[in-house]
Amino acid sequence: MNDHDKPLVLIVDDDLFMLDFIFDALSETCNVITAENGKTALLLAQQQHPKLVLADVKMPEMDGYELCRQIKDDFDISDTPVLFLSALDGIEDRLQGFDVGGEDFVLKPANPRVLQAKVAHVLQLIEERQQLKSQAQYATNTAMLAMVSMSETGLLIEGLKYFNNCSAPLDLAKALINALALFEVESVVELILPNDESLAVNARGPASALEVSIMHHMSSMDRITQFKSRMSITYPHSRAFISNMPVHDPDRCGRLRDNLAILVEFTEYRLEALNIMLQAKQRDITIAATVKSLTMALSNIDEKQRNGRASAAIILNSVTARIEASLVGLQLTERQETSFIDIVRYGLEDVSNTLHADADFQDQLSQAIKALQNTITKT
Structure with a gap:
């Protein structure tokens, strides 16, 4: 393992022999820094942020418990675990260590292998905690993002309304x-x-x-x-x-x-x-205006055709009467008169039949005009 990859461990003990002993026991797997009292150790912890602190319980001025308490009260280094070194193994000592936030006890005189195992175990726990913390933070961020996205989706739906x-x-x-x-x-x-x-x-x-x-x-x-x-x-x-x-x-x-x-x-x-929609509406208006104009034109044509047909019938009757009256002065034989009248009558009948045939078409045209007028009235 490169020195750069080794975790940084702070050892605090006023006993220089014990300090050297622990340094030798951990130096192969850790980057080790040392302090001979609690105040110096606290300053080093604040400056260098070690992964782990091993602190002797019994030290002058600031003992291990007080050092641990101040580390836990400092926001920037409060996550730093503290492992106590002590010759005392009573329940009260352990409870006191628990109260100030300690991680574990290592009994003096310390067995190098036990010490190495405890340090490795704590460092492993630290790594797992950091991973869990990262996962929890990621989950929290994801949940918050989902909530924000749901809120923004609601705004989008509201906006579309x-x-x-x-x-x-x-x-x-x-x-x-x-x-x-x-x-x-x-x-x-x-x-x-x-x-x-x-x-x-x-x-x-x-x-x-x-x-x-x-x-x-x-x-x-x-x-x-x-x-x-x-x-x-x-x-x-x-x-x-x-x-x-x-x-x-x-x-x-x-x-x-x-x-x-x-x-x-x-x-x-x-x-x-x-x-x-606007184009369709304008087209409908144009079509309606065109139909209305066409209807009026057809209605006028229908009226003129009906009037024309009535006038034609009157004229034919008048022509027939005048022809019959004029025959008296022509001094025709009865046979000639009958033949002439037949010719005229047949011609007039042909004209009349033509007018009657046009009347059927005229009725159809009138019905179509009436239907168009009803449509315009409804619209």
Whole structure:
């Protein structure tokens, strides 16, 4: 084992012979430093942070128990285990050692192998405790992170609810501003509308020209671009500029990047759906206006055709009467008169039949117009 890898052990004893004895017993497996009294030992412990302290119980000025108590009262070295060296093995001595936070007793005169075994055992316990402490700290941090993530997920879900009742782009922009504010960030939002029109707002109202220019500049970069505490999130028709990212907390900053990007992405999809709805609504208005105009035109045609057919019937009857009246003065034979009247009558009947055939079509047209009028009235 290299000296660098050996654990540092502090030995405290006012008996120089015992100090040398323990030094020799542990020097092969440990880096050993020594002190001849409790005050010096406490100072060394505070400066060099040994893995283990072996302290004689009986020392002048500051005995081993008092040294142990002061080590445990010092926050920086309170985890340092203390192994007592004592010729006394009574229950009261052990209880006193327990009360001040000692780890174990090594009886004097110490057997080198026993001493080595006890030191190795304590050092092993220290290693296991540190591992357990690290695992416990990791578990605690993981649990805290999970709690924070659950809390932020709740904020994300709450923020998405803001988009439910948005019926116009301005409503959608304000909803995104409010959703981002749940994460304690200040933002500017821009929506790109049809015909390349732009709607840019912040929490106070319309965005400033400088804010808009910054967003336009950063929109040409990556989808998510961060410069110190400033961050932009850019989608084809939805953009957000965050001015106060918590760069002092990298973990939270990373989570915010994900959550805020989800909100802007959702805005992109909602804006697309809103545009489709508005386009459909405008198309419906155009179709309704066209149908109404067409219905009025067909209604006028229907009325004129009906009036024309009635006028044609009157004219035919008048023509028939005048022809019959004029035949009296022509001095035709009865046969000639009958033949002429038959020709005229058959021609007039053909015209009348044609008008009747058109009447069926006219009725169908009237029914279609009536149906269109009912549809317009309902809408």
